[in-house]
Amino acid sequence: MLPSQPIDSSQLLDAALWSYKGEGNANIVVAYIGPDPLITGCVLRVRKALDEDVRLDEVPVPSPFTLQYEMGFQQHVVAPLVGPEYVGRMQLVNVNPTFLHNLSDSMADARPKARRTKLLDFSQPYAALIADLTYVPHLKMASPTKVVAVEIKQSTGAALNNFFQPADASAHDPLSTGMASLFENLIAILTRDNLLQRLRYHQRNLDSLDIEGIFPLYATLPDDVKNANPSLSEWKETMDLYRQRIEQNDDIAAQLSKCSPKERLQFIHEYLLAATLKDCSIIIAMWLKDPNSTESSDTPANEGTVRLDTSSQVLRYRVGILDIDPKRITKIPDYYKLDQNIVE
Ligand SMILES: O=P(O)(O)O[C@@H]1[C@@H](OP(=O)(O)O)[C@H](OP(=O)(O)O)[C@H](O)[C@H](OP(=O)(O)O)[C@H]1OP(=O)(O)O
Numbered sequence: 001m002l003p004s005q006p007i008d009s010s011q012l013l014d015a016a017l018w019s020y021k022g023e024g025n026a027n028i029v030v031a032y033i034g035p036d037p038l039i040t041g042c043v044l045r046v047r048k049a050l051d052e053d054v055r056l057d058e059v060p061v062p063s064p065f066t067l068q069y070e071m072g073f074q075q076h077v078v079a080p081l082v083g084p085e086y087v088g089r090m091q092l093v094n095v096n097p098t099f100l101h102n103l104s105d106s107m108a109d110a111r112p113k114a115r116r117t118k119l120l121d122f123s124q125p126y127a128a129l130i131a132d133l134t135y136v137p138h139l140k141m142a143s144p145t146k147v148v149a150v151e152i153k154q155s156t157g158a159a160l161n162n163f164f165q166p167a168d169a170s171a172h173d174p175l176s177t178g179m180a181s182l183f184e185n186l187i188a189i190l191t192r193d194n195l196l197q198r199l200r201y202h203q204r205n206l207d208s209l210d211i212e213g214i215f216p217l218y219a220t221l222p223d224d225v226k227n228a229n230p231s232l233s234e235w236k237e238t239m240d241l242y243r244q245r246i247e248q249n250d251d252i253a254a255q256l257s258k259c260s261p262k263e264r265l266q267f268i269h270e271y272l273l274a275a276t277l278k279d280c281s282i283i284i285a286m287w288l289k290d291p292n293s294t295e296s297s298d299t300p301a302n303e304g305t306v307r308l309d310t311s312s313q314v315l316r317y318r319v320g321i322l323d324i325d326p327k328r329i330t331k332i333p334d335y336y337k338l339d340q341n342i343v344e
């Protein structure tokens with residue numbers, strides 16, 4: 001759980017308190033394993049140094065986004081679209097180069113080989129402390145309950161990771177009955193829950209022009225505008241116009257030939273938001289409901305239950321969303337190239 005009050009970051013700056021959890025292209029995520037109950041169930045998301053493939057003789061291109069900007073984007077742009085209940089709460093904490101170097105050393109062996117070319121960004125003043133979406137707080141005491149968490153990376157459709165809490169699988173545990181039933185459970189959950197539907201709905205509406213429609217609009221922008229990422233207040237405006245557009249059921253393809261520079265930018269920003277929603281991951285934590293527990297039936301909107309076919313037991317689940325960072329406007333030519341390569 002993420003504490004609601006600001007925490008004193010100095011108590012967190014010890015690499016021994018963190019264990020490697022996973023990483024993507026831009027961040028490494030470590031889980032808190034220290035004694036403080038306030039921080040138990042949190043992860044620290046730490047930014048990597050290079051933002052894109054850079055030859056050794058080139059100066060790395062730093063991310064244009066500060067962590068404050070990323071946090072604002074997640075909370076004020078993405079969360080209202082998908083539902084704030086799905087987005088892990090986040091708090092920025094001050095870090096320093098010594099801590100980041102120690103952290104980098106302590107988790108070096110745990111990192112997948114293919115990811116090791118990118119190091120942490122040792123100059124970052126902040127890291128993001130986020131609720132661990134694989135952690136179920138009220139199960140902490142109720143051993144031996146197991147949590148299985150599956151992460152689905154939408155862009156590849158791959159189920160990436162399984163996390164267990166605590167690692168205690170019994171042979172008769174219906175959560176351990178194999179991949180086929182795991183996938184059945186996942187499908188039952190994703191069909192019942194709202195997140196996937198909302199993602200699909202907004203991906204479709206925000207990407208209605210496709211990169212083939214967006215790239216020609218981008219190509220006509222003046223150079224300075226081509227490089228200008230929207231500010232958070234511009235994102236707010238983009239969101240307001242997007243909502244109006246879908247409420248009025250406007251056909252944007254029909255407006256293309258006569259659209260103003262402002263409208264062009266609106267469509268480009270909408271496309272970038274679609275790129276975020278396509279690249280994010282869904283994480284589903286599942287655990288068996290204890291038939292004797294007094295767990296409240298009044299569950300949050302991102303939690304629910306499914307009855308397992310294989311037994312009379314009830315599976316509880318919680319759905320969350322990961323990696324909802326903004327995409328740079330300068331990536332549009334890359335998206336176009338990728339699309340053309342696929343077409344060819
Ligand atoms: O370009 P793609 O489609 O390969 O997607 C990138 C992802 O690759 P993958 O989905 O595995 O093919 C890539 O994922 P991985 O590195 O494979 O984990 C990132 O998510 C990257 O986003 P960003 O540069 O960190 O903002 C993703 O970049 P965006 O395209 O979302 O900007």
Ligand SMILES: Nc1ncnc2c1ncn2[C@@H]1O[C@H](COP(=O)(O)OP(=O)(O)OP(=O)(O)O)[C@@H](O)[C@H]1O
Nearest residue numbers: 022023024025026027029088130131132133134323
């Ligand atoms: N809040 C969280 N709770 C639990 N696990 C998390 C959380 N955030 C991230 N992770 C784990 O860490 C991994 C990397 O995190 P994330 O996807 O945010 O990295 P990234 O570098 O931003 O990804 P990308 O390659 O898409 O840019 C995730 O795939 C997931 O396994």
